[in-house]
Amino acid sequence: KQEVTQIPAALSVPEGENLVLNCSFTDSAIYNLQWFRQDPGKGLTSLLLIQSSQREQTSGRLNASLDKSSGRSTLYIAASQPGDSATYLCAVRPRAGNNRKLIWGLGTSLAVNP
Amino acid sequence: NAGVMQNPRHLVRRRGQEARLRCSPMKGHSHVYWYRQLPEEGLKFMVYLQKENIIDESGMPKERFSAEFPKEGPSILRIQQVVRGDSAAYFCASSNSHQETQYFGPGTRLLVL
Numbered sequence: 753k754q755e756v757t758q759i760p761a762a763l764s765v766p767e768g769e770n771l772v773l774n775c776s777f778t779d780s781a782i783y784n785l786q787w788f789r790q791d792p793g794k795g796l797t798s799l800l801l802i803q804s805s806q807r808e809q810t811s812g813r814l815n816a817s818l819d820k821s822s823g824r825s826t827l828y829i830a831a832s833q834p835g836d837s838a839t840y841l842c843a844v845r846p847r848a849g850n851n852r853k854l855i856w857g858l859g860t861s862l863a864v865n866p
Numbered sequence: 867n868a869g870v871m872q873n874p875r876h877l878v879r880r881r882g883q884e885a886r887l888r889c890s891p892m893k894g895h896s897h898v899y900w901y902r903q904l905p906e907e908g909l910k911f912m913v914y915l916q917k918e919n920i921i922d923e924s925g926m927p928k929e930r931f932s933a934e935f936p937k938e939g940p941s942i943l944r945i946q947q948v949v950r951g952d953s954a955a956y957f958c959a960s961s962n963s964h965q966e967t968q969y970f971g972p973g974t975r976l977l978v979l
Contacts, residue, residue, distance in 0.1 A: 756908075786967065786968075788970075793975075794972060794973075795957065795970050795971055795972035795973050796957060796959075796970035796973075797970075798967050798968075798969065798970070801967050841908075841909070843909075851922070852897070852899070852914055852921075852922070852961075853899065853911035853914060853922060853924075853925070854899075854901075854909075854911060854968065855911070856901075856908045856909040856910070857908060858907070858908040859908065
C-alpha cells in the first residue's frame, strides 16, 4: 500500500532563506508526483508535476526533484518570501492499472517571517 | 477559461440532513475526482468519475455517500443523513486525460452541527 510522508511537518524561517521540503513514498511504482500549495481556507494550487521518467522540474524560484528508486522527492524554494507562507503538499499517482487517484502526504506548514 | 468551480463554498447542515456538493470541471475536462480533507488529516481520495460513469469509488464510505457526473451539468457529491464526522473540506478536481494534471477547485467546507 502506497504511503506518503512529508518532513518536516512545520517549518519557520526568516525571509530570504533557501529551504528544502521533503517527501517520501513507500512504493516506487508511480506514474507521477506533484507538489501543491494550500493557503488557509483556500483550494489547492499545483506547483510542479514530475513524471516518473523525469528527475526534476523547475518553475521560478521552485525546483522539485524526484528519485524514484529511493522513493524521495524534494521541493527547493530559493530566496523565500513571506508570500510563500502556506502548506505544501506532496501527492503521488500510483502506477497500477487504471489508477488515477492521488495519494497525499500530510503536508509541511511553512511560515516565512519578514 | 474558468477553473474548476465548486459550490457552495461553505455549507452548514444539522445532523440527519442531506448535503449536496457541486463541482463544475474546467471546460473540456471529462474526468472528475472528489477528495476529502478531514480536520488535522491529509486529503483522501473518494471517487473518480467520467461522464455518466463511476470509474473508481474505492474511497467512498459504504453508506450515505454517493456521486454522479451526468451528461449535462455539474458533478454532484451527495451525503445523506449527515453526521458530525462528515465535517470536512471536500475538494473536486478535473483533468482532460490520464496524462494531465488534476486541477483543483476551491473546495466546499461542510460543517455539521
